[in-house]
Amino acid sequence: MAYSDKVIEHFEHSKNVGTLDKNDPNVGTGLVGAPACGDVMRLQLKISDEGVIEDARFKTFGCGSAIASSSLVTEWVKGKSMDDAMKITNKEIAKELSLPPVKIHCSVLAEDAIKAAIEDFRAKRAARQG
């Protein structure tokens, strides 16, 4: 199975690999997937008090398509409001990367990672305010 050029580009030159301080109140962390399934994605978003995503970092254990999906969403979410980021769907990710059917789950994971990171941030903020 050949990979699309975009998958190869994001795999070979992954954007925004790294770690943000998970204890920073403005950082939301999403950890999705499972080692036994062969993919784990951790997406971290630094979100301003106004609810705008200022920075994004990822680390992913998984195949090339999982890594490419992670890299892509870190680029897509930056500068977006939380609400807009929540609207990113796996279909858009799969389309952008031309993922074949067997790799659709990678894009699902990336969508889940965005949602998990934002939920974590919201939970943190609620706890702080509550």
Next chain:
Amino acid sequence: MVKLPIYMDYHATTPLDPRVLEAMQPYFTDDFGNAASRNHVFGWKAEAAVEKARKQVAALIGASDKEIVFTSGATESNNLAIKGVVEFYKDKGDHIITVATEHKAVLDTCKRLERQRQERIDELKLQRLMELTGEDVNPEDLASLEIKHQLDADPVLKRWVDKLRVGARVTYLTPKKDGLVDLAELEAAITDQTILVSVMLANNEIGVVQPVAEIGALCRKRGVLFHTDAVQGAGKVPFDVETAKADLVSLSAHKMYGPKGMGALYVRRKPRVRVLQQIDGGGHERGMRSGTLNVAGIVGMGAAAELAQQELVAESARLTALRERLWKGLSARLDYLTVNGSMSARLPGNLNVSFAFAEGEALMMAIKDVAVSSGSACTSASLEPSYVLRALGVDEEMAHSSIRFGLGRFSTEAEVDYVIDLMVRAVTKLRDMSPLYEMAKEGIDLKSIEWKAH
């Protein structure tokens, strides 16, 4: 400098040795005769070439040429051996013992035989239910009616099933952690209904070499036929049918520098072993495998077998050294590595390693100029990681992280060194972007986390 891409997947297939190609060439053009043409020189030449190759293949495994049946490959040889024995010896028994790590050509053949038996049993059950109820029974109601009429305690049905001679019952042994068959377990699995034990010589994923001599002796002692799929081991490690007491042996030309689509089945003559042919027709190969012989392919397989036999000792020493070099190079520079399968009972050219925290398909993508293979689910259509590694009890995540290196006749030290460097860079890069590696380094027990599986 090494030439790219590098081929390190010799278990998948091997290139044709140029000497083999040379031996084959005349039989595509000038000497194109049909080996079954008895009345002219074209036929005689083809027949002579086939018989020479038969001797060469027989010699590789210490057999007599009359015991070699040429086939279209080891998939067919395995089918013929197993189905052929089950059908021929059906009055003796219907139980087969094999191992969970066998090649699919063995496992799926066994599964079909099991299914055939089950389908026939279901038919008998329906028939019995019709007798008991006095009316037509819808097959969809079988499950519920079976319970209602207590068929499992029905003596009439039991008598029918006992007399059944269709398909087979199969025991799949789980190998030990190192991939080797437990001989005591094998012995305990043999019943008075057992007609065949099928255990491969060497495994195609983990390269583990089974104790075939002990298995063969056990089978002989218990009066059970012994089939071994020797595709990966023949010509790579010492093997002969007498030492192994093998009754049936599957071989494939393309795993020993011969052509694809070409195989053989050894069928013992003393004491005589029979298989029922699976392909009917002109009665070629003493009736066991009809079809006009693939003369050029057979010549290639013969030449390949002869070369493998001549070079076995030197080549296995060379490959063992290369394999050691590869393993030492990787393990000196990377932590968290595990070798899958026994390191001592192993094909010289095989190394199967799990690179924890890095996923196999991503690794293969990161070393794209090197052809290897992985037990990762992502490389299969099924999304299940390697059933061979799983049968050894390897964790799923470690199966996902496995890479199989297959070294062979044209592998060089320079290639090994290049691959070590590339692997170290790839593994380091992927671990740097792996959340699991970061967590492990922080001392977090990954097993303690509740993963949100999708």
